[in-house]
Amino acid sequence: MEKGCPFGTHRVIEPVGMLPQAAKKIDNTMQIRSNELLIDVQTLNIDSASFTQIKKACEKDISKMEKMILDIVNERGKMQNPVTGSGGMLIGTIKEIGPDFPDKSLKIGDKIATLVSLSLTPLKIEKIKKVNINNDQVDIDGQAILFESGLYAVLPNDIPEKLALAALDVAGAPAQVAKLVKPGNTVCIIGGGGKSGVLCSYEAMKQAGKDGKVIVVEYSEENAKRIKDMNLAHHVIVADATKPVEVYEKVKEVTDGEFCDITINNVNIESTEMSSILITKDEGIVYFFSMATSFTKAALGAEGVGKDITMMVGNGYTKGHADLTLQIIRESEDIRNLFEKLYV
Amino acid sequence: MEKGCPFGTHRVIEPVGMLPQAAKKIDNTMQIRSNELLIDVQTLNIDSASFTQIKKACEKDISKMEKMILDIVNERGKMQNPVTGSGGMLIGTIKEIGPDFPDKSLKIGDKIATLVSLSLTPLKIEKIKKVNINNDQVDIDGQAILFESGLYAVLPNDIPEKLALAALDVAGAPAQVAKLVKPGNTVCIIGGGGKSGVLCSYEAMKQAGKDGKVIVVEYSEENAKRIKDMNLAHHVIVADATKPVEVYEKVKEVTDGEFCDITINNVNIESTEMSSILITKDEGIVYFFSMATSFTKAALGAEGVGKDITMMVGNGYTKGHADLTLQIIRESEDIRNLFEKLYV
Ligand SMILES: NC(=O)c1ccc[n+]([C@@H]2O[C@H](COP(=O)([O-])OP(=O)(O)OC[C@H]3O[C@@H](n4cnc5c(N)ncnc54)[C@H](OP(=O)(O)O)[C@@H]3O)[C@@H](O)[C@H]2O)c1
Ligand SMILES: NC(=O)c1ccc[n+]([C@@H]2O[C@H](COP(=O)([O-])OP(=O)(O)OC[C@H]3O[C@@H](n4cnc5c(N)ncnc54)[C@H](OP(=O)(O)O)[C@@H]3O)[C@@H](O)[C@H]2O)c1
Numbered sequence: 003m004e005k006g007c008p009f010g011t012h013r014v015i016e017p018v019g020m021l022p023q024a025a026k027k028i029d030n031t032m033q034i035r036s037n038e039l040l041i042d043v044q045t046l047n048i049d050s051a052s053f054t055q056i057k058k059a060c061e062k063d064i065s066k067m068e069k070m071i072l073d074i075v076n077e078r079g080k081m082q083n084p085v086t087g088s089g090g091m092l093i094g095t096i097k098e099i100g101p102d103f104p105d106k107s108l109k110i111g112d113k114i115a116t117l118v119s120l121s122l123t124p125l126k127i128e129k130i131k132k133v134n135i136n137n138d139q140v141d142i143d144g145q146a147i148l149f150e151s152g153l154y155a156v157l158p159n160d161i162p163e164k165l166a167l168a169a170l171d172v173a174g175a176p177a178q179v180a181k182l183v184k185p186g187n188t189v190c191i192i193g194g195g196g197k198s199g200v201l202c203s204y205e206a207m208k209q210a211g212k213d214g215k216v217i218v219v220e221y222s223e224e225n226a227k228r229i230k231d232m233n234l235a236h237h238v239i240v241a242d243a244t245k246p247v248e249v250y251e252k253v254k255e256v257t258d259g260e261f262c263d264i265t266i267n268n269v270n271i272e273s274t275e276m277s278s279i280l281i282t283k284d285e286g287i288v289y290f291f292s293m294a295t296s297f298t299k300a301a302l303g304a305e306g307v308g309k310d311i312t313m314m315v316g317n318g319y320t321k322g323h324a325d326l327t328l329q330i331i332r333e334s335e336d337i338r339n340l341f342e343k344l345y346v
Numbered sequence: 347m348e349k350g351c352p353f354g355t356h357r358v359i360e361p362v363g364m365l366p367q368a369a370k371k372i373d374n375t376m377q378i379r380s381n382e383l384l385i386d387v388q389t390l391n392i393d394s395a396s397f398t399q400i401k402k403a404c405e406k407d408i409s410k411m412e413k414m415i416l417d418i419v420n421e422r423g424k425m426q427n428p429v430t431g432s433g434g435m436l437i438g439t440i441k442e443i444g445p446d447f448p449d450k451s452l453k454i455g456d457k458i459a460t461l462v463s464l465s466l467t468p469l470k471i472e473k474i475k476k477v478n479i480n481n482d483q484v485d486i487d488g489q490a491i492l493f494e495s496g497l498y499a500v501l502p503n504d505i506p507e508k509l510a511l512a513a514l515d516v517a518g519a520p521a522q523v524a525k526l527v528k529p530g531n532t533v534c535i536i537g538g539g540g541k542s543g544v545l546c547s548y549e550a551m552k553q554a555g556k557d558g559k560v561i562v563v564e565y566s567e568e569n570a571k572r573i574k575d576m577n578l579a580h581h582v583i584v585a586d587a588t589k590p591v592e593v594y595e596k597v598k599e600v601t602d603g604e605f606c607d608i609t610i611n612n613v614n615i616e617s618t619e620m621s622s623i624l625i626t627k628d629e630g631i632v633y634f635f636s637m638a639t640s641f642t643k644a645a646l647g648a649e650g651v652g653k654d655i656t657m658m659v660g661n662g663y664t665k666g667h668a669d670l671t672l673q674i675i676r677e678s679e680d681i682r683n684l685f686e687k688l689y690v
Contacts, residue, residue: 009624009651011591019589021620023650024643087642122650153652174649245363247355276365280353290641290659297634297641297659298431299368305518305662306367306466307353308497313659315634315641318649 005102006035010149013124015079022080022149023122030079030124032145039108039148040098043127046120046140047167049090050270051293052083053138068130071140075127082121088293089121090138092146093157093167104150113163115170116146117153117324137345139164155324161331165338168345169327172198174316175268175291176205176330177323182264182287183209190253190262190281192243193269194218194235195225197344198291200337202266203234204330217256219243219277221269232336243269246276253281267292275299282311291316349446350379354493357468359423366424366493367466374423374468376489383452383492384442387471390464390484391511393434394614395637396427397482412474415484419471426465432637433465434482436490437501437511448494457507459514460490461497461668481689483508499668505675509682512689513671516542518660519612519635520549520674521667526608526631527553534597534606534625536587537613538562538579539569541688542635544681546610547578548674561600563587563621565613576680587613590620597625611636619643626655635660 006012010022013029022028034040048056048071060066075081082089093115099108108114116123124147131141148154157166175198183189189206193199195218206216218235220226226240237256241249253261265288267278272294279300282288288311290300300313331338350356354366357373366372378384392400392415404410419425426433437459443452452458460467468491475485492498501510519542527533533550537543539562550560562579564570570584581600585593597605605627611618616638623644626632632655634644644657675682 007591009591019591021590021647021650023646024617024620088646118650118652119646121646151651153649246365247351247353247363273368276368293642293645295641297639297644298637300641300659301637301662302367302432302463302465303365304659305497306365306462307495308462308663309661310664311661313661315644315648315657315659317653317655317657318645319652319654321654 003036003100005037006149008037008150010122021122023119026078028079028124030126032126032147034098034100034147036100037102037150038100039096039103041094041114041146041148042097043092043094043125043142043144043146045164045167046081046092046142047090047171048081048138048140049086049088050138051086052088052090055083055085057135062135064133064135067133071130072127075125080120080123080125087121089119089123091116091120091167091171092123093163094146097145113157114154115157115167116148117155117170117173117319123147137168139167153319158328161328162342162346164346165331165341166328168197168341169201169331170324172201173323173327174318174320175266176201177320177326178289178316179205179266180209180326181320182289185209185211186213187263188215188217188257188260190217190219190265192219192265192267192274192278193292195220195222195229196268196270199268200234200340201327201330202268203229204334204337207234215257217253217262219249228340243274243277244271246280249277250280262286264289267295270294272296273299276303279304279307279309279311282309284310287312287314289314289316347380347444349381350493352381352494354466365466367463370422372423372468374470376470376491378442378444378491380444381446381494382444383440383447385438385458385490385492386441387436387438387469387486387488387490389508389511390425390436390486391434391515392425392482392484393430393432394482395430396432396434399427399429401479406479408477408479411477415474416471419469424464424467424469431465433463433467435464435511435515436460436467437507438490441489457501458498459501459511460492461499461514461517461663467491481512483511497663502672505672506686506690508690509675509685510672512541512685513545513675514668516545517667517671518662518664519610520545521664521670522633522660523549523610524553524670525664526633529553529555530557531607532559532601532604534561534563534609536563536609536611536618536622537636539564539566539573540612540614543612544578544684545671545674546612547573548678548681551578559601561597561606563593572684587618587621588615590624593621594624606630608633611639614638616640617643620647623648623651623653623655626653628654631656631658633658633660
């Protein structure tokens with residue numbers, strides 16, 4: 003059994019020299035190298051941006067959506083939406099473990115969630131069993147490969163699988179909040195009422211502590227109410243994050259003109275960089291988790307208003323992110339109930 | 347005299363509620379508010395990405411380029427390239443100072459460089475005097491406005507104006523290097539042979555000190571030779587930064603498999619995120635100064651290879667950036683000579 007590159011370059015068909023994510027087409031032969039893992043796939047959790055695009059292109063016709071997903075995977079060897087570039091993640095059962103795969107504690111039959119994007123994961127779909135149009139999940143018969151550098155989490159017994167899948171999709175965000183927020187900080191979560199936002203708000207409340215202040219900016223009254231009901235922020239502001247001046251004035255008011263040490267951006271739409279920048283204190287931090295972030299808008303925007311702040315690209319991975327996120331689900335009955343209603 | 351918004355929202359014509367940078371059209375009436383500054387403009391330094399686009403669209407025909415620049419400014423009230431979204435900066439002489447403008451040490455007649463992007467600066471061009479096709483500079487007769495939050499630097503007497511203009515354009519980069527690099531660090535500058543790269547390499551050598559290691563990755567033999575001749579790195583690697591595996595192997599070799607604490611990306615082309623990520627140590631930092639950086643490629647890329655690194659958006663501004671950059675020009679005769687040759 004031959005050993006592959008830890009990053010999976012041995013499976014790149016074109017263009018050669020790229021990594022699997024940047025590749026147009028990768029080899030999805032389901033025969034493992036000595037440092038790979040073979041997975042029997044149960045459910046795909048398609049990335050929200052990708053799923054929305056597919057839904058729209060197919061006018062919500064399920065059979066058209068099935069065909070579109072199959073076509074993408076047959077064409078590219080992976081479930082990477084050619085328009086959005088994004089993937090998603092999957093859950094499944096381990097079928098075969100290469101002798102050189104680093105984690106020796108894994109066993110055949112273990113249920114895992116992959117924590118690397120589907121946009122770089124070799125995938126073969128035999129059959130689509132169900133497309134759930136409401137929560138971005140697709141049940142399939144099929145197989146996938148995980149590279150040596152690939153991340154995954156063994157699914158816990160005490161949390162429903164689909165709930166775990168939904169939460170793990172955004173695990174990077176609350177874990178970064180845990181690293182960034184210090185006791186006494188003023189923290190703003192933009193888009194705090196969404197999936198990643200709720201987890202971030204919970205973690206921010208915990209880390210900022212009794213001398214801290216957590217502010218959520220949300221668009222819809224409904225999601226804002228959720229946050230209030232669950233007590234996940236000290237202040238909930240209903241505002242449109244694409245209107246920087248409006249958000250600036252409202253945050254100014256609730257912080258007595260002090261603004262925020264740390265701003266976390268969890269929205270799912272474009273043009274919210276400027277709001278994030280304006281409400282952050284000089285020498286503060288903006289953490290952009292949103293994939294709709296524009297690099298140039300952020301870079302030029304901060305310079306444009308003379309703000310000396312650190313702006314971070316939301317790396318989906320940080321050490322211990324899966325454990326921390328599942329722990330939130332265990333600690334907060336409110337969040338667990340909400341996610342069960344939405345995703346299971 | 348009425349007072350304007352510190353961020354210049356009072357000059358936004360459409361869409362209302364946006365900041366001047368995001369606006370399609372701003373009011374370039376050359377009558378100041380009480381917290382604005384009026385500047386007699388001498389030279390524009392068009393952003394490299396924008397200038398390249400204009401040059402190409404006009405097939406390098408100077409009179410077409412002049413017309414294109416005039417059309418943009420007449421249409422938008424600012425020199426913001428509609429394709430690239432970017433601006434540039436300018437030098438000029440202060441003509442009028444609003445009574446509420448914060449810096450009381452400024453005097454009428456002072457020569458300044460604006461350090462905020464032209465993409466948000468109200469500008470009126472009376473006449474284009476010269477387009478310098480080789481260094482992105484355009485001499486004009488015209489006027490511009492600086493808002494209360496706008497950044498600028500008074501030009502020093504001991505450095506030629508156009509040299510200062512060229513260096514200040516990228517002042518954020520070496521200033522960030524000064525903040526990030528600690529003694530003993532291993533630092534890699536990707537695109538280290540270019541304008542911002544040379545300044546970053548100089549600063550990295552200084553901060554990393556005698557126990558540190560500075561590596562430059564450059565595409566052309568010519569720019570690589572420059573770095574070697576000026577002694578601005580311990581190792582110069584000639585490689586294509588869009589080929590991550592090649593760069594990874596070469597950096598692995600010169601660092602004995604330890605890789606880099608800090609990677610600075612100063613290239614001017616797309617798809618170099620993955621090289622930057624792969625050569626950075628776990629828990630290290632990538633600072634993306636390049637405007638060609640894709641947010642999603644960086645975010646998904648790091649997760650895709652399981653790298654727990656901090657990725658920073660290259661804020662063009664950090665405190666003291668102009669002074670630090672001009673100081674490099676004073677300290678290094680080599681860099682001064684090079685920049686004089688290229689930009690004066
Ligand atoms: N960096 C990474 O590795 C990574 C990984 C996974 C996901 N992501 C990204 O993270 C983002 C959030 O994901 P998610 O699953 O948490 O999405 P989500 O559940 O859809 O949450 C988005 C939230 O933003 C709110 N919002 C939308 N427009 C707004 C506006 N104009 N002003 C204020 N709030 C607004 C939404 O409110 P309404 O519902 O009221 O519209 C919603 O509560 C997405 O962009 C996703 O792509 C990043
Ligand atoms: N964040 C901010 O606020 C801000 C402000 C100003 C500028 N910028 C950005 O900073 C970047 C650099 O600006 P600059 O003025 O320093 O540009 P520059 O002088 O053109 O330097 C770019 C360097 O990258 C090298 N390069 C190009 N392709 C490469 C490849 N495939 N592999 C390795 N090296 C490669 C170039 O080498 P060759 O000459 O051999 O091709 C050149 O040395 C630009 O993207 C610019 O937009 C950002």
